[in-house]
Amino acid sequence: MKKIIPMLLLTALCICSQIHAQSSADELMSQAQEKLTKKEYTQARYLFLQAYNAFATQDKYARTVECGINASALYHRENYYKEAFELLRGIEQAVAAGERKTGKAMPDLRFRINKERLQMYIDLKNPARAKEQLTRLEESANASRNDSLSNDFLYTQADYYYTFGMNAQGDAAINRLIGQYKEQKNYAKVDECYKTLIGIARKANNAALVARTYDKYILWNDSVKALTAQDELNVLKKKYDESLATIREKDGSLSAKQYIIIGLCILAAILAAALVSGAIVLLRFVVLTRKQKKAISIANEHNELKTKFIRNISAQMGPTLDTLDASLPGVKALHTFSDHIQELSELENTLSEPYEMQEKNIAAFCEGIMDKIKGMTQEDVTLTVNAPKLNVKINPEQLERILLHLLENAARYTPAGGKIWLDFKKRGAHTHQFIVSDTGCGIPEEQRGNIFKPFTEVKDLTQGDGLGLPICSLIATKMNGSLMLDTGYTKGARFVLELHT
Known part of the structure; x- marks a missing residue:
């Protein structure tokens, strides 16, 4: 008896501890949602990370994924892509561990992870990586055998195609989904599809797609009214036929013919009302279409005037x-x-007009650029190039502009006795990086979010106009790449130029 009592106390203590941990994790998640609603994004991200870690220790896999993806989305929102990708890898490992532990696949959770990663590659304008994630997303949707996830995949697939200018494939994806809902006569879902497509088109800045979708949406609304009216008319006709059959069975006299005439008059009145309603709807559609086209034309004209x-x-x-x-x-x-x-x-x-490319020996190219800053550095600054003797397709003139600007900045802010180095690394068959690092003063954290954005602050132009990095970023985009600041590097400043060939 003396041994049983301590064991019972220990069991009760463990149960209370688990209940407290569960309550703490739920509270953290609730607080994070409140901060997110108030648009306090940094605090929301911190709380989601805390809730994510708490749920992970309790093997609450769905909650773990939900909190982790919310935190990753907030990293992604602030352009902290490295942290966001690392967090997604951690979430994926947690799900894999859960699958091993439970012996069950979790394709619905993997779907959410792949969808968030796909969205980041879409925002980074990286079609190759985005396509890989789209394939994985489709595999997860098929494995889940969940209609909701399958529909979500079609939305996401359409978003991918429209973002990268493949309008025909995007139309095919969204039309497949709309066709399913039309067969089910789920008109509310069809309406939702058109509204979602309009949102995708606006996000992609595709004015033509917005106008085309509005036209289809207005036609669909009109056709829904016509279909509803036709259904009601069919019901009335069925009731009328049933009444007519009863009348014929009971009485074949003149009174039956009178009822038929009355019924036909009612039917004619309904058809006449439907025609009048259809004419009104058609007129409204014409007026709305003209207004939409005029609004789009004015918006395009204003954009051109601003540039001019x-x-x-x-x-x-x-x-x-x-x-x-x-x-x-x-x-x-x-x-x-x-x-x-x-x-x-x-x-x-001219972002949609890519530069011409040619093959260059990357080692000689990098050495030549580094030679140009030798007279710009402080005393005893070490200059190093790490690049293999490898031929790579590049645009030498524009690539040199970016790298020379980064190296000149490094020379300006690296003190005597410091180091500056230029590295080249292959990240895949068609992906490579140029990395410029220094041991200078670095970039203050409060300025990191704006260094690639023009006109973010009023500056003394004699000290520089702050447009060098925004111009380099746009040049990188035209070369099918991206220019990023490595925020994880703390010994100075490090910029990563990633190109896709």
């Missing part, structure tokens, strides 16, 4: 600046600012 306005301001500055002493720092800074504004505007308008 910026170019004109920059061009008009030129003659005045030419009358001033070009040797003065302020005049020289204004010349540079004017040139950068025009270049930034031209790059934004």
Whole structure:
């Protein structure tokens, strides 16, 4: 008896501890949701991470994935892609461990992880990686045998195709889903499909798709009303036929014919009302279509006027600046600012026009660029190039512009006795990286989110206009790549230029 009592106490203590841990995890998740509703994103992310770790220790796999993906989405929202990808890998490992422990596959949880990773690659404009995730997403949806996930996959597939300009494939995906709902006569879901497609088109800045979808949506609304009216008419006709059969059975006299005439009159009245209603709806559709086309035309015209306005301001500055002493720092800074504004505007308008590529020996190319900054560094700064003797397809002129700008910045902020190095790394058959690192003062955390955005602060132009990195980022995009700051590097500054060939 003396041995049993301590064992009971220990069991009760364990149960209470588990209940407390569960309650704590739920509370953290609830607090995180409140912070997210209030748009306090940093605190929400921290609380979701705490809840994610708590649920993971309790083997609550669905809650673990939900909290982890919310935290990853908040990292992704602030462009902390490295942290977001690492967190998704951790969530995937937790699910894999759960599958081994329970002996059951969890395709619905893997679907959510793959969907978040796909969205990040779409935002990074990385079609190759996005396509890989889309394939994995389809496998998860098929394995789950869940209609809701299958429909979600079709939405996501359409988003992928429209984002990367494959409109025909996007239409096929969304039309497949709409066709399923039409067969089921689930008109509310069809309506939801069109609204979701309009949202996807707006996100992709695809004005043509927005206009085309609005036209289809208005036609669909009209057809739904017609289908509903037809169904009601069929019900009335069925009731009328049943009444007519009863009348014929009971009485074949003149009264039966009178009822038929009355019924036909009612039917004619209903058809006439339907025709009038159809004419009104058609007129409304024509008016709405004209308004939509006019609104889209005005929006495009305003965008073109904005670009032209910026170019004109920059061009008009030129003659005045030419009358001033070009040797003065302020005049020289204004010349540079004017040139950068025009270049930034031209790059934004030609992002869809890729540069021509040619093969270059990457080791010789990198060494040549590094040689150009040897006279710009402080005393005893070590310059190092780590690049293999490998031929790679690049645009030498534009790639040199980016790397030279990054190396010049490194030379400017690296003190005497420091180090600057340029690395080349292959990340796959068609992916490679150029990495510029230094041991300088680094970039303050409060400035990291804006370094690739133009005109985020008022600056003394003689100290630089802050447009160098935004221009480099747009050039990288035109080369089918991206320019990123490695926020995990703490010994100075490190920039990663990733290109896809």
